[in-house]
Amino acid sequence: MKEWGSFDTITKGKGVWLIDSKGNKLLDGVASMWCNVWGHSNPELVKAITTQSKKLQHAPLFNLTNEPAEKLADNLVKISPGMYKVFYSDNGSTAMEIAIKLALQYWKNIGDEKKTEIATLKNGYHGDTFGAMSVGFVPEFFGKFKKQLFSTIQFSVPNKYRIPKGFTFLDYQNHCLENIEKRFTKNSNIAAFVMESGAQVAGGVMIYPKGFQKKISNLCKKYNILFVLDEIATGFGRLGSMVQYDEQKSIPDIVAFGKMLTGGYLTMAATLTNKKIYDSYLGEFNDWKHLFHGHTYTGNPIAAAVANENLKMYKKNNLIKKIQKTSKIFEKFYQEILEIDIVGDIRHKGMLMGIELVTSKKKKTPIHPKKSINKIFFEEGKKNGIYLRTLGNIVMLVPPLAISEKELDFLLNRTIKTIKVAKSKLVNC
Ligand SMILES: Cc1ncc(COP(=O)(O)O)c(C=O)c1O
Numbered sequence: 001m002k003e004w005g006s007f008d009t010i011t012k013g014k015g016v017w018l019i020d021s022k023g024n025k026l027l028d029g030v031a032s033m034w035c036n037v038w039g040h041s042n043p044e045l046v047k048a049i050t051t052q053s054k055k056l057q058h059a060p061l062f063n064l065t066n067e068p069a070e071k072l073a074d075n076l077v078k079i080s081p082g083m084y085k086v087f088y089s090d091n092g093s094t095a096m097e098i099a100i101k102l103a104l105q106y107w108k109n110i111g112d113e114k115k116t117e118i119a120t121l122k123n124g125y126h127g128d129t130f131g132a133m134s135v136g137f138v139p140e141f142f143g144k145f146k147k148q149l150f151s152t153i154q155f156s157v158p159n160k161y162r163i164p165k166g167f168t169f170l171d172y173q174n175h176c177l178e179n180i181e182k183r184f185t186k187n188s189n190i191a192a193f194v195m196e197s198g199a200q201v202a203g204g205v206m207i208y209p210k211g212f213q214k215k216i217s218n219l220c221k222k223y224n225i226l227f228v229l230d231e232i233a234t235g236f237g238r239l240g241s242m243v244q245y246d247e248q249k250s251i252p253d254i255v256a257f258g259k260m261l262t263g264g265y266l267t268m269a270a271t272l273t274n275k276k277i278y279d280s281y282l283g284e285f286n287d288w289k290h291l292f293h294g295h296t297y298t299g300n301p302i303a304a305a306v307a308n309e310n311l312k313m314y315k316k317n318n319l320i321k322k323i324q325k326t327s328k329i330f331e332k333f334y335q336e337i338l339e340i341d342i343v344g345d346i347r348h349k350g351m352l353m354g355i356e357l358v359t360s361k362k363k364k365t366p367i368h369p370k371k372s373i374n375k376i377f378f379e380e381g382k383k384n385g386i387y388l389r390t391l392g393n394i395v396m397l398v399p400p401l402a403i404s405e406k407e408l409d410f411l412l413n414r415t416i417k418t419i420k421v422a423k424s425k426l427v428n429c
Contacts (some may be wrong), residue, residue, distance in 0.1 A: 003375055013040025016407050018387055018399050026387040029397055032203070034233050036264035036400040037116060037310060045263050046307050052305035061088065061299035068304035076270055078213055082251035083272040085337075087291070088299040090339070091231035092258035093127025093270035096194075099234055100131050102273060103192035103226045109280040111291045115191040118152040119183070124195060125202035126230050127161065134196045138203050140392060153190065155180050157206050158206050161345040161356065162364060170211070177215050184223040191262045192226040193219075197255070198244035198349070199350050201233040204394055205347045205354025208248075217250035226253040226277075232269065236260035237323050237401050240316070240350030253277055262309035268303035319402060326405050327351055330397075333412045340416070342367060342423050353397040355419070357426070368391040369426050380422045384414040385386075395419065 012019040012103030016039045017027045028036060038045065052068060059066055073086040087102070089095045098116065118135055127135035133142045134149040142149065159171045184190065193216060200206040213289065220227040231251040234244045236257065241247040245255065254277060266293040284290035298301075314320070330348050337346055337355060343360035344366075357367040367373065374390045380390035389396055399411055 003143040003372060011327065015039035015041075016403050024382070025385065026078070026382060027385060027407065027414070027416070029386045029388045029399055029411050030382070031398050031400045032264055033259075034238070035262075037236070037260050038263055038313065038402045039400050042263065045265050045309055048306045048309035049265065049302055052302045056301045057218045058297065058300055058302070062294060064306070066299065066301045068301045068308060069299035070308050072270075072304040074263045075308060076119050076257070076272060079311070080255060080272055081246055082274050083255065085273055085278045087271045087273070087293075088304075089269045089271065089295055089301075090267050090297045091127070092230075092256065093129040093132045094295060095232065095258050095271045096135070096230060097129055097131045098271040099228050099230070099256050100135060100192070100194065100289075101279060101293055102254055102271065102291060103228055104293070105291060106226065106277050106280050107191050114189050117153060117182075117187065117189045117191060118150075119155065119190050119193045121157050121195045121200065122154045122207070123157065123203035124200055124230075125233075128194070136203075141202075152194075153183060153187070157200060157203075158212065159204075159206055160209070161347075165332075172210050173212060177202055177212070177219070180216060181219055181223075184219055184225065184367035186257075188223075190223070190392070192228045195230065196230040197229040197231045197250075197252075198233060198234040198239045198248060199281075199352065201352065201398075202391055202394070204356070205396070207239075207347050207349045207351065213245070213248040214250045217248075217252070228252060228254045230256050231258055232258040234352075236352055237314070237320050238398070240320070240324050240327060242320050261310070262307045263291040263313075264400075265306045265310075266300070266303040268300060268307060279368075310372075317402070321426075323351055323401055326403065326408060329405050329408045329412065332409075333416065336416055337412075339400055340419050341422070342426065343419065351399060351401050351403075355395040355397070355415075357395065357419075358394045360428070367426055368393065371425075373426065376422050376425050377418060380418045380425070381414070384418050384420075386411055386414045386418065388415065388418060408429035414428075 009021040010018050011021045018028050045224045087098050107421040120135045124136040126132040157178050158176050163172050217227045254273050262268050281289050327350050342357050346355045358367045359367050377388045377390045
């Protein structure tokens with residue numbers, strides 16, 4: 001991290017723009033870590049925060065409740081088919097810890113002590129806490145902690161860009177699913193299958209082929225395994241639908257939302273369960289069936305109030321329709337991006353695009369310079385008026401969801417310019 005030395009200070013945000021202490025304006029190309037919906041300083045969201053903060057700033061959700069948290073739980077259950085109750089936390093990683101604990105304890109609650117293993121997809125990402133790292137192993141991020149992580153059963157995700165020799169893409173998808181089923185038939189100890197919904201984002205923008213998620217959910221039902229989805233990065237419109245599992249026709253037992261839940265204004269996440277899971281936690285005090293889990297800021301009323309306002313705005317502004325229309329702008333640029341000689345592949349859905357950089361288009365070798373690709377892109381992006389971040393050799397475009405067509409056009413044009421300039425720096429170092 002020596003290479004960073006000092007950081008620019010962001011002092012203001014206005015719409016899709018971040019403004020630093022020197023007055024430079026940068027288009028927020030990663031929606032402030034994939035969470036910003038309406039842009040910065042939105043008056044309706046700011047008002048929801050100030051109004052609630054004058055009434056009640058925080059009160060425990062232990063023995064007590066509060067109105068905004070209750071209202072938000074109702075709102076979340078309404079938009080999430082099959083879900084029944086909500087467990088709050090304050091970030092995506094903890095929402096996933098809760099999902100894992102809820103799934104594991106469910107089997108104990110119903111008297112099945114054998115089901116203790118967790119199945120996942122290779123290269124998933126569910127956060128940086130130990131449980132979340134365990135179910136989402138991205139080797140570059142978590143390799144140093146491998147010994148301390150609990151083991152999981154991991155399955156491959158079909159990647160259209162890198163199909164193993166001898167397979168068509170369809171054959172390969174079937175092969176991946178057959179591997180899952182084979183394992184399920186042999187192992188009756190699997191408690192839950194945990195995966196990102198719709199796409200793996202941090203693991204390289206792997207958008208699942210049509211039907212893949214649904215087939216896994218069907219296998220889970222067939223083999224009596226809980227199906228746990230992470231919609232923290234992909235729900236709330238990021239992939240073009242409010243609830244991604246609805247589009248994928250794969251209703252889970254447990255699902256987690258975060259990031260865009262508050263429009264990107266305050267930190268809050270939610271883990272939702274169906275009635276079957278919830279009911280298993282009901283018992284007499286001495287049955288010890290409740291979940292011993294809670295965080296200080298669980299159900300924070302200010303965060304819940306801004307989340308409620310955010311949801312109201314989705315409806316009022318028909319945001320999902322707008323995203324579906326605006327995201328077509330990405331398609332206009334496919335050809336131009338793919339023509340750049342260090343671009344191997346682009347993967348796009350809704351308001352998410354990953355641009356994979358390679359040293360050879362033919363060999364598909366990921367670009368791997370000695371210097372940080374992220375730093376090169378940050379600096380070159382800044383000269384072009386955009387804030388960009390890369391993950392490994394993938395340039396991530398994850399703009400605020402309500403970005404206008406004109407602003408998205410600007411982001412894409414400037415990204416192309418940035419890749420072209422960054423190219424010489426990447427291949428020469
Ligand atoms: C799919 C997914 N799950 C969980 C998380 C963790 O969320 P947080 O950073 O809020 O802990 C992330 C963060 O990027 C994510 O992309």
